[in-house]
Amino acid sequence: MFGESKGIILYSRDHKEKDKLVKIFTEKYGKLVFYVKNAHRKNNPLGASILPMTAAVYSGEIKSEGLSFLNAAKDIQPYAHLQQDIFANAYATYVLGLADAAIEDKKADPFLFRFCQIILAQMDLGNDPEVLTNIFEVQVLGRFGVSLELDKCALCGNTKGPFDFSEKFHGLLCRRHFSEDERRLHTDPKVCYLLQVFNQLPPQRIGKISVSPATKEQLRAVLDEIYDEYVGVHLKSKHFIAEMKKWQQLMQD
Numbered sequence: 001m002f003g004e005s006k007g008i009i010l011y012s013r014d015h016k017e018k019d020k021l022v023k024i025f026t027e028k029y030g031k032l033v034f035y036v037k038n039a040h041r042k043n044n045p046l047g048a049s050i051l052p053m054t055a056a057v058y059s060g061e062i063k064s065e066g067l068s069f070l071n072a073a074k075d076i077q078p079y080a081h082l083q084q085d086i087f088a089n090a091y092a093t094y095v096l097g098l099a100d101a102a103i104e105d106k107k108a109d110p111f112l113f114r115f116c117q118i119i120l121a122q123m124d125l126g127n128d129p130e131v132l133t134n135i136f137e138v139q140v141l142g143r144f145g146v147s148l149e150l151d152k153c154a155l156c157g158n159t160k161g162p163f164d165f166s167e168k169f170h171g172l173l174c175r176r177h178f179s180e181d182e183r184r185l186h187t188d189p190k191v192c193y194l195l196q197v198f199n200q201l202p203p204q205r206i207g208k209i210s211v212s213p214a215t216k217e218q219l220r221a222v223l224d225e226i227y228d229e230y231v232g233v234h235l236k237s238k239h240f241i242a243e244m245k246k247w248q249q250l251m252q253d
């Protein structure tokens with residue numbers, strides 16, 4: 001079937017000597033792997049459109065089984081900052097890796113597609129990639145089949161904090177109910193408040209959000225705990241971010 005759709009490059013890998021396998025998250029058809037012949041040839045018209053951190057309107061032969069074939073691309077939008085900045089690139093790569101892990105191939109998910117577009121566009125503008133990643137991580141949980149109560153106390157429905165996070169009750173716990181879970185995470189209420197905000201934020205309203213380095217560190221810790229406990233997906237790109245933070249620290253010291 002011939003098809004045309006907006007898409008975002010998920011990855012672009014060398015295949016044999018001259019060709020590439022390019023995975024694209026398309027708005028209409030979901031995630032597809034395309035075989036691109038002679039991708040390395042200098043004058044290949046698809047060249048710029050299949051670089052990592054690029055969006056475009058792609059068209060080609062879409063196969064229900066196996067690989068699809070890419071014919072053309074137009075309206076090419078490189079995310080220039082994400083292509084050049086190693087730090088922002090690491091976060092964007094992780095977000096796209098999560099989107100890839102969260103849903104099956106060849107199933108359309110236009111909402112998740114547009115959410116990825118928004119997150120990448122905000123990162124490309126230079127807004128804090130760590131915070132944008134955290135927002136994505138919170139909101140994509142449902143796609144992994146994880147349903148946590150992040151809007152109110154999981155026990156009494158109280159919507160005003162201070163809250164802690166409880167794995168026993170799969171969500172926030174208000175101060176009145178702290179005693180119900182001896183192993184609550186003892187997360188800073190400020191961090192729980194941000195989890196609540198991130199969970200409720202409509203994607204089109206995502207913009208610049210300032211979070212202090214100490215709070216970001218705690219957000220990372222609680223989201224790592226949630227991802228280990230409920231999602232169990234371990235991406236290389238996440239490991240890379242952790243390593244990168246270590247060297248950043250070393251350089252500052």
Ligand SMILES: [Zn+2]
Nearest residue numbers: 153156174177
């Ligand atoms: Zn409560």
